[in-house]
Amino acid sequence: MRPVKLALLGCGTVGSEVVRLLHEQAPDLTARIGAELELAGIAVRRPGRKRGSLPVDESLFTTDALGLIKRDDVDVVVEVVGGVEPARSWLVEALRAGKSVVTANKALLAEDGATLHEAAAEGAADLYYEASVAGAIPLLRPLRESLHGDRVTRVTGIVNGTTNYILSSMDASGAGFDEALEKAGELGYAEADPTADVEGFDAAAKAAILASLAFHTRVTAADVFREGMTAVTAGDMASARRMGCTIKLLCIAERGPDARGRESVGVRVHPAMIPRTHPLAAVQDAFNAVFVEAEAAGQLMFYGQGAGGTPTASAVLGDIVAAARNKLTGTRAPGENAYAHLPIRSIGEVVTRYHISLDVAERPGVLAAVAGVFARHEVSIATVRQSGRAQDAQLIIVTHGAPDANLAATVAELDQLDIVRSIVSVLRVEGGA
Amino acid sequence: MRPVKLALLGCGTVGSEVVRLLHEQAPDLTARIGAELELAGIAVRRPGRKRGSLPVDESLFTTDALGLIKRDDVDVVVEVVGGVEPARSWLVEALRAGKSVVTANKALLAEDGATLHEAAAEGAADLYYEASVAGAIPLLRPLRESLHGDRVTRVTGIVNGTTNYILSSMDASGAGFDEALEKAGELGYAEADPTADVEGFDAAAKAAILASLAFHTRVTAADVFREGMTAVTAGDMASARRMGCTIKLLCIAERGPDARGRESVGVRVHPAMIPRTHPLAAVQDAFNAVFVEAEAAGQLMFYGQGAGGTPTASAVLGDIVAAARNKLTGTRAPGENAYAHLPIRSIGEVVTRYHISLDVAERPGVLAAVAGVFARHEVSIATVRQSGRAQDAQLIIVTHGAPDANLAATVAELDQLDIVRSIVSVLRVEGGA
Known part of the structure; x- marks a missing residue:
């Protein structure tokens, strides 16, 4: 059999692990595929950069990504650059x-997956993106x-390792957010600018991809x-x-009837309290897990490492x-299946x-007044806990369950x-009766 | 598109759920496949048996399984009868x-998967068996x-719901095995004859299937x-x-060098102690979970319902x-990949x-004598706990780690x-440093 030729776009943390694994596991990969995998070229921004430890010939590096993609002998394009452009083009x-195409690009899939799926249909080509959500976990x-x-x-997923590390650490040590973030940064679990993680942008992109696949419809970030x-x-x-x-940053995608009885999809990312008995509560440190509920299968959970060069490269290799x-x-492979619209x-x-925590004046009638507000908005109260202090009291x-607008x-x-x-x-409360 | 025609062999707990789901989810299934699924016939042993609630025409039932399979219009054969023969033929x-072929038959796959894989290669046919291990959990x-x-x-897997229910219940309540088994039987988690479950035969069959797939080699029960x-x-x-x-009945399949440095596979089913911090320790009741360790992906876990008509039918439907x-x-689909031999x-x-618990005589020199036996067999002791009683003492x-033969x-x-x-x-101890 002739070898299958790969064009690798990007050679950072994930890309260099892909190169290393292609080399190290070559005999097994050949046996599993029935032909050799061969790197036709590696497109990078700075070809001169020292990549001494990589087991490839220097001549494979090029700055001309488009030229590499267009080469007649390239069968599979592997993209680990990230970002919407130029990756989309x-x-x-x-x-x-x-x-x-094999890609780990969650931002592109979440923002404009439709364009990729249409191009795949047009060219009758495969589009694989297992590595774009939850790293090594076989999920897509x-x-x-x-x-x-x-x-x-x-x-319901924990799909961002940085924030799960921070929240696990706050839970275990009683630390505040700033302290836990600093520790995460020192250990390499948080980037210098952690905005995409702590503000939920990263999780929202993954939520869009998961919702699209789970419900056979198109959801964007x-x-x-x-x-x-x-x-x-x-x-x-x-x-x-x-x-x-405990508190976790969750992505939640739900299918069901809306207020008018119309079948619809709701997708959200926010911190939420979940019972310690819920399988997701036990997901510690930078691990990811996705809890899936299906009518016949019941409850399923997929757990593993959500990031890191080597775990992500495992998912990329599986797709390759x-x-x-x-x-x-x-x-x-089956193409996009977004018939549900x-x-x-x-x-x-x-x-x-x-879960609402209020500082209130300690005087008679406070609870009645507060309860009246809930009643006016048709929100039913499950529990109230009051703890008095010198002049004030705290009401928890x-x-x-009630529509978020009413809450x-x-x-x-x-x-x-x-x-x-x-x-x-x-705080929202999830995962319980 | 012409419909895809199915022959269903067996119509018990799983089979009748397959029939129900095919009916209930028909519009979605058609949209996902691009053609309708149509039941060509259902082979049963007793066609006259009352199956009133099933949404199918009585005329579909037949006792002639082979005749049904051979019909020209049958595209996919779905087998949920179980047992080696006549299913194999x-x-x-x-x-x-x-x-x-779509089958849930773990006994057949574990005893003689090779024959099925060879027949599939001969006929260039698909052989799917997701439902044979861990029910609804997408694992294979x-x-x-x-x-x-x-x-x-x-x-490392918990792949038998009955025994996990029994052990969870012993752990939670302090009950003994007999009491927990009785409760499991009352709740429908244990069969009248629980031998296949409690003696590990069921788990051993699943272990063989998992090991074959994980290590690209052939392992039988x-x-x-x-x-x-x-x-x-x-x-x-x-x-x-x-x-x-806690104690779980585990199936463990390992790949690595044996004593002579030769790459080999060890597969075993036995009860073992595992630390409560291990993800498998949190798997309660009749749930199943499989913990996978891979060089690049690291630790992964797949969790869900391992048995029951509806969850198993979900896996069968996915394969259909x-x-x-x-x-x-x-x-x-890719066929068997057992190149590793x-x-x-x-x-x-x-x-x-x-973990060894001994009743010993309480007199000087006991620990020295006991420790001497371990040393003679080159087994290193990690911890000893001694608790004195009237005349006797207990040593734990x-x-x-040491070769099982030495232990x-x-x-x-x-x-x-x-x-x-x-x-x-x-008792063996697993899952920790």
């Missing part, structure tokens, strides 16, 4: 020309294929409600602990093997529960009450 | 004729495809070392708890969708750790010592 070019293939005979109703986790305090974590909960096999047998539910329509209220309106009105000195924190 | 017939497709660019080193969990006592569980552990799509596009390591060569010894010889010699009144229990 490159991959569209490759797919239209019938070359298979199970959603795309294994659960195709079932109806997924909900996907712009459809995802997003709230970061920088406001979570040591006090919130302590309060969660008293409730038998699949794409190479298809090339050799002249077949193609489900409308997106706004966050206001999403039914959730709130947990609601039953938000309740909080806004509470903020206007004279007897409410301050709203200490508002 | 039926499926070989189907595969050789180029019909795709990830091992078969997602991790194909990586090297799996170890698979006969290659699996098997020890049941009926000897686990409430005292063992209490002892595990004191060590910060894949097989039907391939039929329509004239393609075929790895020898099987005997249990004696497997390196593990023991946990070893470092077994140590226990045999201890049993001969006068000062050892009885060997109370011997």
Whole structure:
């Protein structure tokens, strides 16, 4: 069999691990594919940069990505550059020309996956992107294929390692956000600018990809409600602990009828309290996990390392093997399956529960006044805990499920009450009865 | 597009759920496949049996399974009968004729998967069996495809719901085995004859299938070392708890060099203590989970319902969708990939750790004599705990890793010592440093 030729775009943390694994595991990969994998070229921005330890010939490096993609002998294009452009133009070019694409680019998939899927359909080419969500965890293939005979109703994920490291560390040590972030930075779990992680942008992109696959519809990053986790305090974590909960930054994608009974999809990213008995509560440090609920399969969870060069390269290699096999047998994996065309539910329509912590004046009638606000917005209270202090008291209220708009309106009105000195924190509660 | 026609063999718990889901989810399945799925016939032993609630025409039932399989219009044969024969003959017939097969038959796959794989290669047919291991959990497709660019080193699984229910219940309540088994039976988690579950036969079959896929080699049920969990006592569980552990019935498949440095595979099923901090320790009740370690991907875990009609039917349906799509596009999934031909390591060569509980005479020199036995067999002791009682004392010894043969010889010699009144229990310890 002739070798299957790869064009690698990008040679950073993930790319160099892909090169290393292609070399180290070559005999196994050849045996599994039935032909050799051969690197046709590696497109980089700075070809002169020292890459001494990589087991490849220096002549493979080029700055001309498009020229490499267009080469007749290239079968599979592997993109680990990231970002929307120029990656989109490159991959569209490759797919239209019938070359298979393996990409780890979550930003591109989440912002404009449609363009890639259309180009793949046009060129009858494979488009694989397992590494774009939850690193090494085999997640997209199970959603795309294994659960195709079932109806997924909900996907709840911890898909950002940085924020999970910070929250685990706050939970374990009682530290505040700033201290935990600093420690995460020292250990290499947080970047110098952690905005994309702590503000939930990274998780929102992954949520869009997961929701699209789980519900057979198109969801983009712009459809995802997003709230970061920088406001979570040591006090919130302590309060969660008293409730038998912990706090995680979750991405949640749900399918179901909206207020008018119309089937729709709601996708959101925000910090939430979850019971310690929930399988996601045990996910520590920088690990990722995705909890899937399906009508027939019931509850499933996929757990593993969500980032890092080597784990991500494992997912890329798995896709390369699949794409190479298809090339050799002249077949193609199932393409995009977005027949459902489900409308997106706004966050206001999403039914959730709130944990609200208030500093209130300690005088008779306070609870009645506060409870009245909840009642006016048709929000039912599950539990109230009151702890008096010198002049003030703290009220901790947990609601039953209600549309987020009603809960938000309740909080806004509470903020206007004279007897409410301050709203200490508002957190959603997930994963329980 | 013409419909894809299915022959269903068996209509028990799983089969009737397959029929129900095919009916209920028909519009979605058609959209995902691009053609309708149509039941061509259902082979049963007793066609007259009341199946009133099933949404199918009575005329579809037949007792002539082979006749149904041979019908020209049948594209995919779905087998949920179980057992080696006549299932093997039926499926070989189907595969050789180029019909795709979807089966949940772990016994057949584990005893003689080779015959099925060869028939599939002969007929260029698809052979899918996701439902044969860990019910609804997408596990075989990830091992078969997602991790194909990586090297799996170890698979540790809780793959039997009955025994996990029993052990979880012993752990939670302090009950003994008999009491927990009785409760499991009352709740429908244990069969009238629980032998296949509690003696580890069921888990051993699944271990063989997992090991074959993970290591690209052939492993049969006969290659699996098997020890049941009926000897686990409430005292063992209490002892595990004191060590910060719990006890699970594990299937463990490992790849690595044997004593002579030859790459080999060891596969075993036995109860073992694991630390409570291990992700598998949190798997409660009848849930299943499989922990996979791979060189690049690191640690992964797959969690979900391992049994039950509906979850198992979800896995069967996922395979049906894949097989039907391939039929329509004239393609075929990757076949068996058993190029590695790895020898099987005997249990004696497997390196593990023991937790040994001894009733010993309380007199000077006992510990020295006992420790001498360990030293003679080159087994290093990690911890010793001694608890005196009226005339006797109890010694609890946990070893470092050593070949199982050395550990077994140590226990045999201890049993001969006068000062050892009885060997109370011997348990392997897994999943920790």
